[in-house]
Amino acid sequence: MAKKPDLLPGTLDMLILKTLTRAPLHGYGIALSIKRLSDDVLTVEEGSLYPALQRLLLQGWVKAEWKMTETNRRARFYTLTAAGRKQLGVELTQFEQMIAAIGRVLQDAQEA
Amino acid sequence: MAKKPDLLPGTLDMLILKTLTRAPLHGYGIALSIKRLSDDVLTVEEGSLYPALQRLLLQGWVKAEWKMTETNRRARFYTLTAAGRKQLGVELTQFEQMIAAIGRVLQDAQEA
DNA sequence: CTCTACCCATAGATAATCTATATATTCGTT
DNA sequence: AACGAATATATAGATTATCTATGGGTAGAG
Numbered sequence: 001m002a003k004k005p006d007l008l009p010g011t012l013d014m015l016i017l018k019t020l021t022r023a024p025l026h027g028y029g030i031a032l033s034i035k036r037l038s039d040d041v042l043t044v045e046e047g048s049l050y051p052a053l054q055r056l057l058l059q060g061w062v063k064a065e066w067k068m069t070e071t072n073r074r075a076r077f078y079t080l081t082a083a084g085r086k087q088l089g090v091e092l093t094q095f096e097q098m099i100a101a102i103g104r105v106l107q108d109a110q111e112a
Numbered sequence: 113m114a115k116k117p118d119l120l121p122g123t124l125d126m127l128i129l130k131t132l133t134r135a136p137l138h139g140y141g142i143a144l145s146i147k148r149l150s151d152d153v154l155t156v157e158e159g160s161l162y163p164a165l166q167r168l169l170l171q172g173w174v175k176a177e178w179k180m181t182e183t184n185r186r187a188r189f190y191t192l193t194a195a196g197r198k199q200l201g202v203e204l205t206q207f208e209q210m211i212a213a214i215g216r217v218l219q220d221a222q223e224a
Numbered sequence: 225c226t227c228t229a230c231c232c233a234t235a236g237a238t239a240a241t242c243t244a245t246a247t248a249t250t251c252g253t254t
Numbered sequence: 255a256a257c258g259a260a261t262a263t264a265t266a267g268a269t270t271a272t273c274t275a276t277g278g279g280t281a282g283a284g
Contacts, residue, residue: 005272005273006272006273007210007272008120008122008123008210008211008214009120009121009122009240009241009270009271009272010117010120010122010270010271011120011214012271012272015214015217015218018217018218019217026232027232027233028230028231028232034217037216037217037220038213038214038216038217039213041210041212041213042210042213042214042217045272045274046231046232046233047233047235047272047273047274047275048271048272048273049232050232050234051233051234051271051272052271052272055271069230069231071229071281071282072280072281073230073231073280073281074231074232074279074280075230075231075232076231076232092218097153098119098153098154099211100153101150101151101154102120102123102127102150102154104149104150105127105130105131105146105150105154106130106204108149117242118241118242121239121240121270122240124240138262138263139263139264140261140262140263157241157242157243158242158263158264159242159243159264159265159266160240160241160242161263162263162265163240163241163265164241166264167240181261181262183251183260183261184249184250184251185250185261186248186249186262186263187261187262187263188262188263
């Protein structure tokens, strides 16, 4: 009984960076956004989310700032940096390349 | 400097199972097949391949048999079992669902 | 005044992959 | 005969990403 994972390992950083191209957002909001846009297929657990955001901060791909939300709560808003935007491009390219490659393997294996 | 991975984590079992739908094959041959069909984008390292095959054996998704190759070398040939074929279906479905979900996130984040 | 939704964060476990190493055989070339 | 390249299997150990579980705290609704 294979338990299905909440996401495809290796794609979380890309999803976060991409989400931040819309607008600066706090962690909780990022998780909600990904969940909703994916129709509940992708769930970003808190234990994956916050370490990921730390990684992105350390790499300089996002920067953070404490602010108040519309609902009057304190939250840490993350903004994409120039380096982050560049990194997103790299990750998108690699991802698409991999998906295409996997597609070729899955297709060709059917024929023959 | 993000080093690009050799594969998308979580997809190796699926790729192996799918490769075996063509014909029984030995480990080395499976790795070569995936590498070639993917135009060298996907590389299955030995340290990933053999543990993966052990997993698949333990789960009963493949069975193994020692034989001689066309080039007169002893090798362990793996064959897909009925359970393995079923499992492949599950993994393909989940994978496609995830890819579609990721696609929705990547698309919607552009708009707005 | 209690419950739910909102919000952050970390420690520890689990799992998958990679790096490095070891062994062995066949075949072609020197 | 010696050597190297390609073929073939396998494991130990490190690394990394994710999940589970836990802890803290605030705002607003009922």
